[in-house]
Amino acid sequence: MLLxxxxxxxxxxxxxxxxxxxxxxxxxxxxxxxxxLGPSGCGKTxxxxxxxxxxxxxxxxxxxxxxxxxxxxxxxxxxxxVFQSYALFNHLTVRENIAFGLKLKKCPKSELEExxxxxxxxxxxxxxxxxxxHRLSGGQKQRVALAxxxxxxPAVLLLDEPLGALDLKxxxxxxxxxxxxxxxxGLTFLMVTHDREEALALSDRIAVIQQGHLEQAGSxxxxxxxxxxxxxxxxxGEANLLSGFLDAERRIVSKKGAILVDRWNKDExxxxxxxxxxxxxxxxxxxxxxxxxxxxxxxxxxxxQITYLGTHLEMxxxxxxxxxxxxxxxxxxxxxxxxxxxxxxLGWKREDLxxxxxxxx
Ligand code: ATP
Numbered sequence: 286m287l288l289x290x291x292x293x294x295x296x297x298x299x300x301x302x303x304x305x306x307x308x309x310x311x312x313x314x315x316x317x318x319x320x321x322l323g324p325s326g327c328g329k330t331x332x333x334x335x336x337x338x339x340x341x342x343x344x345x346x347x348x349x350x351x352x353x354x355x356x357x358x359x360x361x362x363x364x365x366x367v368f369q370s371y372a373l374f375n376h377l378t379v380r381e382n383i384a385f386g387l388k389l390k391k392c393p394k395s396e397l398e399e400x401x402x403x404x405x406x407x408x409x410x411x412x413x414x415x416x417x418x419h420r421l422s423g424g425q426k427q428r429v430a431l432a433x434x435x436x437x438x439p440a441v442l443l444l445d446e447p448l449g450a451l452d453l454k455x456x457x458x459x460x461x462x463x464x465x466x467x468x469x470x471g472l473t474f475l476m477v478t479h480d481r482e483e484a485l486a487l488s489d490r491i492a493v494i495q496q497g498h499l500e501q502a503g504s505x506x507x508x509x510x511x512x513x514x515x516x517x518x519x520x521x522g523e524a525n526l527l528s529g530f531l532d533a534e535r536r537i538v539s540k541k542g543a544i545l546v547d548r549w550n551k552d553e554x555x556x557x558x559x560x561x562x563x564x565x566x567x568x569x570x571x572x573x574x575x576x577x578x579x580x581x582x583x584x585x586x587x588x589x590q591i592t593y594l595g596t597h598l599e600m601x602x603x604x605x606x607x608x609x610x611x612x613x614x615x616x617x618x619x620x621x622x623x624x625x626x627x628x629x630x631l632g633w634k635r636e637d638l639x640x641x642x643x644x645x646x
Contacts, residue, residue, distance in 0.1 A: 287314070287315050288315075288350060288351040289312035289313055289314055289315070289348075290313055290314065290315045290316075290317075290349065290350055290440055290441050290473040291311075291312075291313040291336060291347075291348070291349055291441055291473070291475060292311070292312050292313070292346075292347075292348040292349075293309050293310060293311040293332070293336075293345065293346070293347055293348075294310060294345055294346040294347075294348070295308050295309070295310060295344065295345040295346070296308070296309045296310075296311075296332070296335065296342055296344070296345035296346070296347060297309070297342065297343045297344040297345055298328070298331050298332070298335055298340065298342060298343050298497075299343040304343070304497065305328050305331055305497050306328040306331050306332060306497040307497045307498050308344075308345070309332065309345070309498075309499045310499070311492060311499065311502060313441075313473060313475060313490075314473070315473055316471050316472070316473055317473055317474070317489045317490060318464075318467050318473075318474045318476070318487055318488050318489045319473070319474065319475050319476070319488060319489065319490050319491070319492070320475075320476050320477070320478055320483075320484040320487065320488040320490075320491045320492070321333065321475070321476070321477045321478075321491075321492050321494055322478055322479065322481060322484040322491050322492065322493050322494065322520075322521075323479065323493060323494035323495055323520070324479060324495070324520070325479055327494045327495055327496055327497065328494055328496075328497040329477040329478075329479070329494055330445055330446075330477055331497075332477075332494070333366070333443050333445050333475065333477050335347060336349070336354075336364065336441075336443060336475065337359055337362065337364055337366045337443050338354065338357060338358055338359035338360075338361075338362050338364075339359055341355065342355060349362060349363060349364065349440065349441065350363060350440055363439055363440035363441065364439050364440065364441045364442070364443050365433075365434035365435070365437050365439040365442055365443065366434065366443040366444075366445060367427070367430045367431055367434050367442065367443070367444045367445065367447045368430070368445050368446075368447070369445060369446040369447060369448075369449040369450055370450070371418070371426045371427060371429070371430045372430065373418040373426060373429055373430060373433075374418075375417065375418050375419060376417070377417070377418075378414065378415050378416060378417055379405070379410055379413050379414050379415070379416055379417075379418070379421070379429050380401060380405065380414045380415060382418070382429050382433055383401050383404050383405060383429060383432045383433050383436055384397055384401045384436075385433065386433065386436065386437050387400060387401070387436060387437075400436055401436065404432040404433075404435060404436040405432060407432065407435065407466070407469070408428040408429070408431055408432045408435075408462070408466070409428070410425065410428050410429065410432065413425060422455075423450055423451050423452075423455060424451055424455045424458065424459055427447055427448070427451070427459060428462070430447070431447075431462075431463075431466065435466070435470065435472075439472070440472070440473065441472070441473045441474075441475055442472055442473070442474050442475070443475050443476075444463075444474060444475065444476040444477065445476075445477045446477055446478060446479070447459075447463070447476065448460065448463075448478075448480075448483065449478075456483075460483060460486060460487060463476075463487060464486075464487055467487075476488075481520065481521055481522070484505070485505040485509065485521070488504075488505055489504065490502060490503060490504055490505075491503065491504075491505060491508055491521075493508065493516075493517050493520060493521065495516050495520075500513065500514050500516055500517050501513045501514065501517045508521050509521055509522055511639065512564065512639055513641075514641060515562050515564065515641050518564040518639055518641075519564075522566060523566065523567045523568075523599075523612060523614065524564045524565075524566065524567075525564060525565045525566070525567060525570070525611050525612055526562060526563070526564050527539055527545055527562070527563045527564070527565070527609070528540065528560060528561070528562050528563075529543075529545050529546075529560075529561055529562075529563065530558055530559060530560050530561065531549065531555055531556065531557055531558065531559050531561060532557065533557055534548070535548055535549050535557075536548060536549070537549055537561050537563065537640075539607065539609060541607035541608065541609055542606070542607055543584065543604055543606065543607045543609055544582065545563055545582065545638075546563070546581075546582070546635060546638065546640075547581055547582065549561075549640075555642055559642065560642075561640055561641065561642055562640075562641040562642075563638050563639065563640050563641070564638065564639040564641075565611075565633050565637060565638050565639075566614075566637070567599065567611075567612045567613050567614035568597075568614040569633060569634075569637035570611060570613045570614075570631055570632070570633055571631070571632045571633065572600075572602075572613060572615060572619075572623065572629050572630065572631060573629065573630045573632075574622065574629065574630070575630060576630050576632075577630050577631075577632035579634070580632030580633055580634055581632075581633070581634060581635050582632055582633055582635075583630055583631070583632035584604055584605070584606060584630070584631060584632070585604070585605045585606075585628055585629070585630055585631075586602040586603055586604045586605055586611065586628075586629055586630075586631050587602065587603055587605060587626065587627070587628055587629075588600055588601075588602050588623055588624065588625050588626060588627050588629060589601045589602065589603055589610075589625065590625065591623070591624070591625055593617075596616075596617075597614050597615060597616050597617060598614070598615050598616075598617060599612060599613070599614050600612070600613045600614075600615065600623070601613075602629065602631060604631070605628075611631060613631065
């Protein structure tokens with residue numbers, strides 16, 4: 286079994302005496318595309334900067350390829366960083382920018398020329414090699430930054446919101462480019478992003494961070510389908526978070542009296558009266574004009590709002606008996622038969638719910 290490429294052991298970071306990242310344990314495997322995902326200010330960049338060596342950890346250890354890095358300066362670490370701001374030298378051409386690091390390392394001329402040519406081809410900048418950065422688009426600048434980092438053949442490529450400055454269309458194109466480069470080069474990519482779709486689309490695994498704390502690490506599918514906390518459920522996708530409690534018949538009942546789960550046998554440690562938070566994804570709620578025979582839970586509601594979102598429709602539906610509000614997603618063809626004001630039946634299957642014991646969170 287290979288050692289992880291990057292390992293954080295009880296890593297904490299503090300600025301001006303204030304802890305901003307707390308006791309993170311994380312292993313990033315060789316060749317993985319790994320994303321640190323979380324809202325603004327949660328500590329993603331702080332973690333990346335410590336791995337790059339720009340800041341020393343407040344506590345804990347950082348290991349890269351089996352070596353403790355805490356005392357190793359950035360230029361001795363087998364990593365390179367790509368920043369959102371590109372950090373290119375404006376007085377140098379594309380070719381010179383890409384060659385810069387190798388020149389510093391006194392790489393022999395013929396090898397340098399060959400590697401620069403290879404890097405330019407890899408990021409498809411052949412036509413722009415003699416331009417200066419101010420004559421490049423945002424996407425082209427980011428390709429230069431990528432080539433400049435990759436030419437050093439790092440063990441791990443660190444990417445700090447690399448696509449953050451690009452518009453949506455270019456962002457999508459560059460996501461495909463990143464994915465291609467990752468596949469072709471087989472390197473470990475560690476990327477910081479606050480964009481959940483980007484993280485879901487690109488990553489082998491994702492670590493969701495909140496307020497300096499690691500909430501969950503796992504594959505996109507695991508995190509989306511089996512979130513461990515209400516925060517992850519809400520952050521990684523659209524959610525209907527409901528809170529209820531366990532009654533004497535082991536049903537989970539909402540505070541307004543709706544039955545959310547009709548018999549909960551899992552986890553005997555949860556007792557009558559305990560509070561439980563549930564999530565049901567909007568696309569997992571089923572809708573019908575008649576009661577839904579194949580759902581364990583079914584109740585009537587009234588459609589309050591329908592929003593057209595291109596590939597699908599999003600509806601806001603209020604439960605008739607309790608007034609609770611549900612977000613429901615339907616494909617356009619399925620939704621044809623519904624309009625605002627229509628009485629519908631909502632339902633779900635037990636296996637489509639995520640349950641969180643509120644006492645544990
Ligand atoms: P964003 O997505 O907005 O870039 P982030 O998740 O990368 O956010 P960080 O930049 O890691 O968040 O910041 C985490 C916390 O640490 C924030 O509260 C920030 O204000 C604080 N912080 C980061 N760097 C420093 C610093 N050099 N001095 C003081 N506080 C800092």
